[in-house]
Amino acid sequence: MKRRSFVRSSIIGSAAVAIIPAITNAMPTNISAPTHTDYYELKVYSLKNDIQQKLVEDYLNNAAIPALNRAGLKNIGVFTEMKPEGQTRMYTLITYTSLDQVDHIAGKLEADALYQKDAAAYLNAPVSAPAYERIESSLMKAFKHSPILATPEKKDRIFELRQYQSASEAAGKKKIEMFNDQGEIDIFKRLGFKPVFWGETIIGPLRPNLTYMITFDDLAAKDAHWKAFVGDAQWKKISTVPAYSDALLVNKITSTLLIPTAYSQI
Template sequence: MKRRSFVKGSLISGAAAAITPAAAMAKPEFNRPPYREHYELRVYTFKSVEQQKTTEDFYRDVFVPKVRKELHEPVGVFTELNPAGQTKLYILIPYNVYERYAGLNYALENDKEYWAKGAAFLNAPANNPAFERMDTSLMQAFMHMRIKQIPPREQRIFELRQYKSASEAAGKKKIEMFNDKGEIDIFKRLGFKPVFFGETIFGNDRPNLTYMVTFKDMEDKAAHWKAFVDDPEWKRISAVPEYADALLVSKITSTMLVPTDYSGI
């Protein structure tokens, strides 16, 4: 796992009057408009049950409690509903402002208790790694849904969908459909219980947008998507030539997930 180190001296020198302009530019503006959350998505690939257990033990016993303490945020932890072989593990970490992303990494980097409790995962040897691969992306919430919504803790499954675009312009145009043309409102009106909508700002396969919606079970999922496709408002939006999927979307990925018993989402 890659970790960033932050230079303590920069915090001290930032207080010096001689660099006031630079310090002012770097200072986090927690009240700046418009307020939008950020979401980090980590996806772990394993080759064995033992690897998955090591990673899940770390997140359940060390990482999730630490994030609750540092950020006061729920961490979503999910496995695949119908994995092809060993399941992947999906971790969703919300940040109410971007600066908390850097702040959490700094706090963990310097937390001796965290490194001691998480040693089996954090210091796993090269000949017995805790996972085979970790893919990470950071997303910024859409303007029309700037804060996550946690669904009720009842029987539920989640669909994580990603729309990849061939160009930056196409990606922005697709996001415009959600933000400005009412697509998010359709999801809410039809009871999809969306958790978040995010544009990937760091990560693989950019440009892309990713979102998560909630269902009771697979039958409920099928019923909701049929209602969406048949919805008159969706038909009106999708019929506009400039919003044709053939122009804006190069690939759609759908992954069905189930929350672990320690997931905060």
Template sequence: MKRRSFVKASLLVPTIPAAAFAGTTSAQKTAREYYELRVYTLKDATQQQMVADYYQHAAIPAYNKTGSKNIGVFTELKPEGQTKLFVVIPYKSIEDFSSAKSKLMNDKTYIDAASAYLHAPATAPAYERIESSLLYAFPRMPEMATTTPDKPRIFELRRYESPTEAAGMKKIEMFNEGGEMDIFKKTGLDAVFYGQSLIGGNQPNLTYMLQFDDMADHDKSWGTFGSSPEWNKLKSIPDYADAKLISKITAIFLTPTSFSQI
């Protein structure tokens, strides 16, 4: 190739700054998971039992066969009235997410076990409504953390809503490149997953889940985080101010069902 042609062609290739690779870790090279967060609104204990039976005996075994492991099913720690059921389903790829339903519907064992749930009559439905969100794992935590289902725990599901898409992306940057996730870990805030909401209500937002031994552990860990010099230094950066990046925080406390894999 003549030098003039080479120079002309090289101008068409975008330049990637070396700094883009400086912070690359083995975690960032791992394919990021997707998480479906389902929230079931239920009117009574009968519906709650039907949905719980569906996940325990039909959905979880079937999803596990398709490659989705560590499925979490939770009830509210202190519900106001009838509890909702919260379900977290991990997927290794967007293709796994998009093909999951067809795989289940082609699984005869699943169809038989899920019959009461799938074919509940309109006069006695299995649930009132399902709200579903699709989350994309953060770069610095591309896979869900391993949990210990045989240990008594409570979970905190937190959603941060942002005033704009740009603010939402800045908050995600703060968690990842800014180091907020690292401060969480150092101060005892044990994350199960972090996810950017791609599809669902209350956009734009990010959602993450933490686990604790009990509420005393929860209060202690958050107190340690709040007084951390690293956290106070990070949040003092003008571009990372909560007033700019967060418009609403929702925290829900959950307990795992006896058959939850988280």
């Protein structure tokens, strides 16, 4: 090696050795990768009148949420429809850190004397005056690219719950691949949608489907964000790949606008 080249390489190498520790020391030390994958239980209460709604709301606010919090579950979301057709349905979102936690929660509630006391009117509602018409439940597993719940800032906002149904399991998996591996989730985050969760329904109706929740300050912000998404160059690039055509992967999309209750923890 010529002396001039050797000296230049030595200087560069020495500088790199000095810079790398400085960069490492400057990086935040409190950032760590998630150690688990969340599971989400979405419960939808169908109600026929204000009496049932009040009974369910009193149950959730005064009995269910406190008991779930005591059992170690946090960030319980409760929402009403922004534009209901008749009596609003009520949506609850419960986050679990494992399937084992899902398995044990019912037993913990049964053993919680305070919960049984506070929930008595709801749990023991007579057949002549039921607390609700029906409950529809789904259990979802978080996407690998967004494995844990993201709780938004507590302020006035609206939520959009979107579900994509697919005609086959293969098509459903391909759509999830589009979100995880082709950068679709990153587009949502970059454009400021502030997603709360992304989940594949593993138990529940209308399978195969995926469901996700995003937030906006108001309806004007919702329209502006979706306009930006449709016009985004990266989205256009992904969506024009023949294998990822929505016509092949999605046969129904539902969108529900939700408002958090005063006691919702999301």
